[in-house]
Amino acid sequence: MVIGNAFAQESTLDPAATAWILVSTAFVFLMVIGLAFFYGGLVRRKNALNTMMMSFVSLGVVGLTWSLLGYSFAYDVGNWFVGGFKFAFLNHVGLTGDGVPAILDLAFQGAFAIITAALISGAVVERMRFSAFMLFIALWSLVIYGPLAHWVWGGGFLSTLGAIDFAGGTVVHINAGVAALVLALMIGKRRDYGKKAMLPHQVPFTLLGAGLLWFGWFGFNGGSAYAADGIASLALANTLLAPAATIVIWAIIDLFRVGKVTAVGLATAVIVGLVAITPAAGVVSPLAAIIIGLIATFPSYAFITWRGNSSLDDSLDVFGAHGLGGISGALLTGVFVSTAWGGEVSGSFNQFIIQLVAVGVAIVFSALGTFIIARIVGLFVPLRAEEKPEEQGLDVPMHGEEAYGDGEGALLIPISTSTKAAQVATGNLENQS
Amino acid sequence: MKLITAVIRKERLNYVLTELFENGIHGITVTQVQGHGGETEKVETYRGLTVKMGLTEKIRLDIGVTEPFVDKTVDVILQTARTGDVGDGKIFVLPVEKVYRIRTGEEDAEAVTPVLN
Numbered sequence: 315m316v317i318g319n320a321f322a323q324e325s326t327l328d329p330a331a332t333a334w335i336l337v338s339t340a341f342v343f344l345m346v347i348g349l350a351f352f353y354g355g356l357v358r359r360k361n362a363l364n365t366m367m368m369s370f371v372s373l374g375v376v377g378l379t380w381s382l383l384g385y386s387f388a389y390d391v392g393n394w395f396v397g398g399f400k401f402a403f404l405n406h407v408g409l410t411g412d413g414v415p416a417i418l419d420l421a422f423q424g425a426f427a428i429i430t431a432a433l434i435s436g437a438v439v440e441r442m443r444f445s446a447f448m449l450f451i452a453l454w455s456l457v458i459y460g461p462l463a464h465w466v467w468g469g470g471f472l473s474t475l476g477a478i479d480f481a482g483g484t485v486v487h488i489n490a491g492v493a494a495l496v497l498a499l500m501i502g503k504r505r506d507y508g509k510k511a512m513l514p515h516q517v518p519f520t521l522l523g524a525g526l527l528w529f530g531w532f533g534f535n536g537g538s539a540y541a542a543d544g545i546a547s548l549a550l551a552n553t554l555l556a557p558a559a560t561i562v563i564w565a566i567i568d569l570f571r572v573g574k575v576t577a578v579g580l581a582t583a584v585i586v587g588l589v590a591i592t593p594a595a596g597v598v599s600p601l602a603a604i605i606i607g608l609i610a611t612f613p614s615y616a617f618i619t620w621r622g623n624s625s626l627d628d629s630l631d632v633f634g635a636h637g638l639g640g641i642s643g644a645l646l647t648g649v650f651v652s653t654a655w656g657g658e659v660s661g662s663f664n665q666f667i668i669q670l671v672a673v674g675v676a677i678v679f680s681a682l683g684t685f686i687i688a689r690i691v692g693l694f695v696p697l698r699a700e701e702k703p704e705e706q707g708l709d710v711p712m713h714g715e716e717a718y719g720d721g722e723g724a725l726l727i728p729i730s731t732s733t734k735a736a737q738v739a740t741g742n743l744e745n746q747s
Numbered sequence: 748m749k750l751i752t753a754v755i756r757k758e759r760l761n762y763v764l765t766e767l768f769e770n771g772i773h774g775i776t777v778t779q780v781q782g783h784g785g786e787t788e789k790v791e792t793y794r795g796l797t798v799k800m801g802l803t804e805k806i807r808l809d810i811g812v813t814e815p816f817v818d819k820t821v822d823v824i825l826q827t828a829r830t831g832d833v834g835d836g837k838i839f840v841l842p843v844e845k846v847y848r849i850r851t852g853e854e855d856a857e858a859v860t861p862v863l864n
Contacts, residue, residue, distance in 0.1 A: 360758075510761040705758050705830075714792045723781060723802030724791070 330542040332414045335422050341533025342425035344526055346373055346432055352523025352581065353436050356630050359515040360707020361440045362717035368435035368447055372428050375448055376455045380427040385420050387460030394471040396461045413540055422537060423463075429534075430486045431455050436630035437494035440512075441504050441704050444712045446695040450687060454493065458683040462489055462676060476659070477672035478651055480549065481538035483593025483643045484676045491637020492680040495628055500688050501697050503627030505704055517577050524581035528557060531588045535595035545656045549595035552603035553588065559607030560587030567615055582635060586614045589639030594647040597657035602650035610642035644673050748843040748859060749817050753808045754782060755828040755836040760806045762827040767810075772820055774860030776809040786834030805836060811846055811859050 350369035357365045376384075382403055390397030401407050407416045414422075431451040438447070465472040466479045479485060506512060514520060535553045539546035564583030565575040590610030591603055598606065618634040628634065648669035651657040659665055688697060703711035710716055755763060760777070767775065781802040789800040812820050821838055829835050848858035 506761075510765070702832075707758070710789050710791065714790065716791065719791075719800075723800060724798040725788075725801050727790070727797045727799055 326412055327410070327415065328413045328541065331540060332418065334542040334546060335414045335418055335537050335540065338533030338537025339418065339422040339425055341530045342422065342429065342537065343373075343530075345429050345530030345534065346370070346425070348523045348526025348530055349429065349432050350523070351519045352527060352585075353439065353630055355516040355519025355521075355523060356436075356514045356578070357439050358512055358707065359718060360709055360716075362515060362709065363713050363715055364444065364708035365435070365439045367444065367713060368439070369432040371444075371448055372432040372435075372451055375452050376428045376431045377424060379452050379455045380424045380460075381420060384427055384456050384460040385423060387456065388423070388463035389419075389468045391469060392464065394474070395464070396470075397464050397468055426482055426486060426534070427455050427459050427463075430459055430482075430490045433486075433490035433632060433636055434494045434497060436632040437498035437628045438501050439629050440708065441699055442497075442501055443696060443699050444708070446691055446697045449695060450497075450691045450697075453687045453691065454684065457687060458493065458680060459485070459489065462679060465675075466672070472672045472675065475671065476665070476668050478597060478647050478657070478659075478665070478669065479593045479644065479672070480596045480647075481535045481592045483589065483640045483647070484672055487589045487592060487636040487640030488644065488673060488676045489640075489680045491633045491635070491640055492677050493684040494632035495637060496681050496684040497688055498626070498628045498633075500685065503625060504629065505701065507627045508625060514578060520581050521577060524584045528553075528584055528588060531592075535592060539596050545596045548600070548656060551600055552591050552595045552598065555600055555603045556591035556607035556610075557584045557587030559604045560584065560590070560611050563608050563611040564615060567611070571619075582614075582618065582631065583611065585635045586610055586639040589636050590643035590646070592640070593643045594650060597647065597652065597655060598650040599652055599655045602652070602655075606643060606646045606650060609646060610639055613642055614638045641673055644669050748811065748813055748846060748855060750841045750843045751808075751810045751812060751817065751820050751824075752839045752841065753810075753824050753828070753836060754780065754784070754805050755808065755824065756830065756834065757804055757806050759828045759830070763808070763824055766823045766827045767820070770819055770823055772810060772812065772816060772823070772860075774811060778807040778809070780805050780807045784834050784836065786832070803834065811843060813856050813859050 346369050350366040353369065354362050354366040385407070386399055386401035387397045390400040392398040401420075404420075407420050409415050409417060411417075411419060431454060434451070434454070435442075435447065461470070463485050464470040466477060466485050467473065472479075472484075477484070504512070531553050532550050536546045536550040539549050560583045561580055564579055564586075568575045568579050587607045587610065590606050594603065594606055614634050617638055618631045621628060621631060621634055645666060648666035649661045651659060651661050651665060653660050691697065699708060699712070753763075757779075764775070767773075782805050783802055784805075786803060789803070791798055791800055808824070810820055817840060821840065824838055846855055846858040847853070851858075
């Protein structure tokens with residue numbers, strides 16, 4: 315990824331690039347809504363709102379942390395580890411920039427930070443306390459996402475090393491996947507996990523979500539070219555081709571294993587293909603994109619199949635899809651990167667090793683950082699919901715609403731007494747959110 | 748023959764069903780119902796509107812059984828549906844005058860699924 319403007323002294327705006335990044339920003343924003351539907355459909359009815367709210371609240375929480383501090387940590391020059399405070403509180407983020415206006419770069423990159431934090435929620439649905447999740451992503455987006463983005467994109471040590479991450483395979487997907495795994499292990503499995511089947515309550519939501527994610531991903535990868543040119547076109551085409559390959563391979567494996575092509579499987583395949591092509595989108599040939607999609611299917615499929623019968627409750631397979639898909643994509647980028655297709659180097663063993671080092675560093679940093687942040691959050695708010703709300707479903711205890719109530723049988727509480735009545739009637743539930 | 752009608756918590760259905768099946772009780776009708784059983788009202792808020800939900804979603808089970816299965820069925824439901832809080836539900840045991848199995852025309856004890864071996 316080319317850094318749009320962060321270090322520009324004078325304005326050299328590219329109108330075409332600016333127009334495309336304006337659109338791409340809205341595309342990436344829509345991915346968060348897509349993710350809410352993707353995850354929301356996969357949980358049980360009684361947790362539908364809570365699950366979707368985790369994505370939606372990220373729009374607010376990370377939208378602010380990123381704008382006020384995270385952007386500066388990622389894109390100010392700073393040192394090898396983290397950026398400085400030059401852009402803190404939106405200072406020096408204005409209408410001018412190198413290629414695109416700085417304020418647009420902040421918004422575009424902000425959408426990336428938001429979706430990354432929202433992705434983590436899939437591992438802890440149906441049991442994490444909502445307020446703990448809000449606090450967690452606030453800290454995580456600043457302390458983990460900001461520095462990692464700096465290492466890879468902001469001039470930090472992984473970019474110096476030569477690691478290639480076109481649109482965020484490492485920063486977004488490996489990062490979110492590993493954080494999700496660690497958080498799921500720390501919070502523990504759902505009380506019903508392994509005792510009864512917990513099935514998706516609305517598979518059409520999941521298909522809708524996967525489709526919206528794919529749609530948004532054209533901006534995620536295409537916009538990461540930071541130009542309206544051939545590279546952006548290549549990234550967009552590759553974003554079409556890799557998931558196409560993943561869908562076909564996933565369906566064939568499904569056919570041989572169970573004799574049926576499943577809808578939830580296909581939706582998952584779309585995500586795996588998108589994740590795998592993310593680091594490579596603007597630096598590999600379209601044929602290589604198809605091969606990356608093909609190869610990346612296998613580790614994710616195998617892991618997700620194993621995980622469902624294990625005691626590891628990464629509930630919506632964030633690690634299997636984003637973590638492993640991201641690792642496959644990052645490593646294969648080192649193999650298939652091509653100077654003929656926009657890469658600065660061509661695939662080599664050396665580049666593969668550089669990619670491997672970057673992956674390893676990201677895994678260790680994300681895992682350790684997530685562990686520490688979750689411990690800190692746990693000092694203030696218990697990470698986990700209590701047993702009763704978990705059994706009842708988190709929608710009513712945490713949000714005071716239900717997803718599919720029919721609106722009948724509700725009695726009005728007069729406004730003057732409503733607050734008091736709410737406190738009395740909720741009783742032991744009032745401290746659950 | 749008796750008709751056992753039970754109203755239980757939604758989230759307990761899986762546990763009740765699993766245990767009923769393990770005890771050979773297979774003929775069950777499940778209905779989603781709403782009711783009020785004296786439990787604490789849920790208070791919900793939609794924008795500025797705070798409401799007390801007077802009705803709670805419940806599951807109703809209807810199970811036709813022969814006499815030897817009545818106690819077993821009731822015991823299973825009592826154990827698996829109980830959480831100890833208000834709102835666990837009720838079990839009604841009613842006499843049944845006549846039962847027909849539509850597929851075969853069998854009557855009474857032959858028409859009820861838990862067959863005594």
